[in-house]
Amino acid sequence: MTTTPFASLDDYYALPRIDAAVTSPDGARVVLTVATLTKDRTGYERSLWVVPADGTGAPRRLTRSTTGESGAVFTSTGDLLFVSARPDNAADDDAPAQLWLLPAAGGEARPVTRLAGGVAGVATAADSDRIVVASSLLPEATTIEADARLRAERKKLKVTAIVHDTYPVRYWDHDLGPHEPALLSLDLRDLAEAPAVVATADEAVEAVSTGESDVADEPYPAGLPRPRILVRGRAASAAGMALTPDGATLVVALREPQGRDARFRLVAIDTATAAQRIVRDEVDVDLETPVVSHDGAHVAYVRTEKSTPAGPADQELWIDALDGSDPRRLAAGWDRWPSSIRFAHDDASLIVTADHDGRGPVFRVPVNGDPVEQLTTDDFAYTNVETIAGSSDLTALRSNWMTPPHPVRVSASGVTPLASPAPLPATAADMVEVETTADDGARVRGWLVLPEGADAAAPAPLLLWVHGGPLNSWNAWSWRWSPQLAAARGYAVLLPDPALSTGYGLDFIARGWNAWGGAPYTDLMALTDAVVARDDIDQTRTAAMGGSFGGYMANWIAGHTDRFDAIVTHASLWAFDQFAGTTDFAPYWQSIFTPEGAIENSPHRFVRDIRTPMLVIHGDRDYRVPIGEGLRLWADLNEHHAAADGTSPHRFLYYPDENHWILSPQNARVWYETVFTFLEENLPANP
Template sequence: MGLANVRSVTFSDHAQDAHASTASTAPTAPRAPSPAGSPFADLADYVALPRVESLTRSVDGSRVVLTVATLDADRTGYERALWEVDAAGGGTPRRLTRSTAGESGAAFTAAGTLLFTSSRAGGGGPERDGKPVTQLWAIDPAGGEARPVTALAGGVGAIAATARAAETVVLAADLLPSATTFEEDARLREERAKRKVAAILHEHYPVRFWDHDLGPDEPHLLALDLAALAPETVTPAAPAADGSTQDAGDAPAPYPAHLPRPADLTPHPGRSADTGGAALTPDGRTLLAALRRRQGRGDRFALVAIDVATGGHTTLVDELSTYIEGPVVSNDGAWVAYVRASFSTPAGPADQHLWISRTDGSEARELAVGWDRWPTEIAFAPDDRSLVVVADDDGRGRIFRVPLDDGPVTALTTDDHAYTQAHVGPDGSVVALRSSWQVAPHPVRVEVDGTVTELATPAPPPAPVGTMTDVETVAEDGSRVRGWLLTPPGASADAPAPLLLWIHGGPLNSWNAWSWRWCAQLLVARGYAVLLPDPALSTGYGLEFIARGWNAWGGAPYTDLMDITDAVVARPEIDEGRTAAMGGSFGGYMANWVAGHTDRFRAIVTHASLWALDQFRGTTDGAYYWDEIFDEAGLVANSPHQFVDRISTPLLVIHGDRDYRVPIGEGNRLWAELAQHHADEHGVMPHRYLYFPDENHWVLKPQHATVWYETVIAFLAQHVLGEGWERPAHLG
């Protein structure tokens, strides 16, 4: 429910008088009735469902590779493998990898070599705690076994960019700040490990991100020429520096001579190489990267051209209080497109704009002037005369075509789905993952005329449980507020369904795509109707809609939620007397706000929630971002903790200790203050606190996701359905 993107550190009900409202009734047709034994009816079956996580496409457009996650043997994690499917549709998926460590981050080179990152065994590279460190691996175009391409002591973080017409690849990898060579980095790491030193010396803010500490190493961008990768042979152990094969004691082991040696494009980077995106020119000679620039305790992004041969940096765009992100290079290598956004302030949110310039920074200009949508993905069309852009739009995630000649923006997709990871082929077709609240992510091909063809997949989406309807209402200020309503089979005026209001995180977000972690189908399968609204602050409705809730989270976002709930409970198939609310991150904040401002719900679930904004601002992993959203008066006026004495609805509080986005102190303080104000003389209260010592903002381990849903379902059953409390078995 929270967003973990590079720039925004945001986190994936009512005035009792109801306003006049309407609800549209245009249902989206389900694929098929949910069969008996639906995986959504059994949590064990649900967590065991295979899932498509990512997609990549070869430069010539002929090959599509999916990353597919499956539950491991002990059901406590997911193993990931690469599968190839026909780019034209049809055919049978073919599995390419089988390591137990799993593979991720796949990308193709110009020659068709498939690259990926993995900590699989058999590469002969560095180890940490007895296990191989993640490295870059390659599968030749003709197939065969994968082989390692790197042997970095700190491992490879990700593939940052590949060239379209050269065998150049740029990697994101971490090196210790004192190291001047890869050998020195390996020695320093070994020394820290031998002495069991875990301390980190920080010189700048921030010190952690999402669920992990930053440092002691720093992110670098490393270039590799895969044309220098030697033909695969049986290689002897690498000789020591003096040519012997004996242990050289404290001398650093040499980087393997049979592997191409990476070139460091960002020496002494600080955290500048923790980028906002990067792209190579087709010839692989220039990297266009959005590098971080420090500004106060925060940072901005600047567009920098890096000469891959010399490592020289040329700044193309760098403006104070401005983010330059997501650069992509045209097919002819002449142009770069990117997203430009000024810093927001408590006075209001800043807009995001598409820009284009020559790759030397000249002829810069804005595209799609007046188009009030925020790009999440950008690519050039094959003829370089337009951009293919993905953006949230009216509760969907559409693919748009943006002409470079200032012509009108047109939607390529118009269905009720969200599209992600869009890859444009030489013929103009787009291969992407598509999903909605009814269907899990699956690969599709979108033709230039908008025709959509589903591709084969080794992880077919399960049939949905009920129906999905687009609902809307009108807020008091005249704004249109809409959302999705999922309704269980059999819900009718004679058998109305209880309602769960599920509030999204972000808050700059939209309920437009499937989530394996926040799966509404699991509640629909248990007879609940689930309302997934996009209140003020949601994306896909324009800047003014976002601004309605800026510096005022307890204002329009709250009343929007109440207004659309009013519209939905007026429907005959909904039971107005049996309702609950739930949310995580910003949705958890709203759940807390709702609890302190209305008693209309029988139960409220608040996950990873913001509770005391004064405390939160200084302890979250990106405190600087909150200076853009709230002024001091806004922090005070919109902090849920000030209304704890008004809470009368039973709360289920959920938090993970490794959540650095919304630190555990928020959950602990909420729990302590509930006890202070609502516990009786014996310490008894109707609230519950589900705590995960080793989970982050999301709660991702399969066994813990199962416990999460078991507890939520039992809590709702007790308070909404009137059933007896049933403690989940695995909670002891």
């Protein structure tokens, strides 16, 4: 057998990973964010590397710190901004991440901000030193100094209580509040050449603003650009933002309350005065991911009507004048959902990525209404796509199930890999495309990852892996769910795109709408039937796995067939009667199901019919699919299937400190070890 990094979990987690890529304004350099395992193997540290954008040369490391760097973007002059919690001469050990600047001319990186709420992201302008950062402020803080004081006071008094008057109260894996999002503008021209220093004790404000606190306001450091508050509160939970080339206007998708729900509307904000102007706003419609043209005259965005139980809403490409006077839909007959959009270098078209037939190609969408053109036709998915000034070429990250993300240049002559500090790992597996026809005539397809040596003489056991979402597609590399690890242990992995999957048109999604247990289930079984009919697959040894929606499907499969020898369900929806009100944003889930559909499609109703051993996995900090789903599933399994002595064929892997995803390397390693052990117990790869 060929030796690969996937045969060993130690080797797998030691592989460097490319998280992001950004291209310099002159198009000559690409900066990569690279994650590597820490020496104690308990986390990942991220650093920035630069590679030539023309496919020549070698990677060169730019940053090195124990806290790591992320969120890299270029300024108009070619300096590099990034977010890091690295210490400076004023930060505490537990200080939040701040914005740093690495000069293009060379020299050490220096801090740009010192905000008590830290920096979560940054937008830059093509021709200006004006930037906007995403941070947070306490509601009662009127200045950034007051925000720092109030946070220090809460910390000193160990106050953790949060009072809410709006919904929701938590998101994904963290509590919302007591601080609220804020967007702040600042001018890099105000950054002093000398490093910023904090005020000395003698310079600190001696008086306190209230008679109840012994923590005084401390002046914002001299030498750092002073941030201006543009917008704050829940509204600042932006669904994308972009600066005009001159930096004078921020176009941002701001949250607007709509009862318990919310919508996103496009707002233009003057970065000097914070004055707001609505570009476009529609009730029951989300307007998101705005991008501004290079000439500053137009904004493109994604428009999506709120879905209802009657069916999914399309995600539409629109373009408008910056003053909102000329809204036009682009590519009206093209029912693919944009995952990213950019203006081409000449503003004559949009460069768009979207799921498409199990891939994630790059498309060109002309703004004059001409037909959409597909620019890449390989078996890859593209992310982090950026245009190059004065050229039709693009830079991007590219991946599929055989190769992790790696930097490339896309031109009319083809795709050129760039130098990389994360060489592509060798694999002995093969990836083939499989498909079948469902009972209603729909084409259902997926990828099949085959282990080395699988043939008629030595057929491989099959693992059916169902993706999450459910509005998703198995088309790009995942470090969390790696079929290469299973293939290295002798399993074949089927990665299907059933009804509800993206990249096949709105009608394909609608086949499973308000009926998750219908066409998505029968599609999975039909494609499984087609694959186990192959002579290189052992139909007598099969298992089903999934996380999130995939976990829901694993639960549904368990209650509707005993064809599988084992089932793994991760972060799964089990009982819709409790889920919709306990997930982090109930309005969405209650808008896509009728009350009858939610009941009919709830897996918990079929617990008595489960005959297959199940491995239940859940993290306690999962707020998207709360731990109550896993606990109730475990309780129901034991109520109906535990033996008289309390033993059970099922298992429960519980993580007290993980969320919807298992992020810690060692916890993730336990995940795989437990899963593979469970599979070996029920369908050994080499009997």
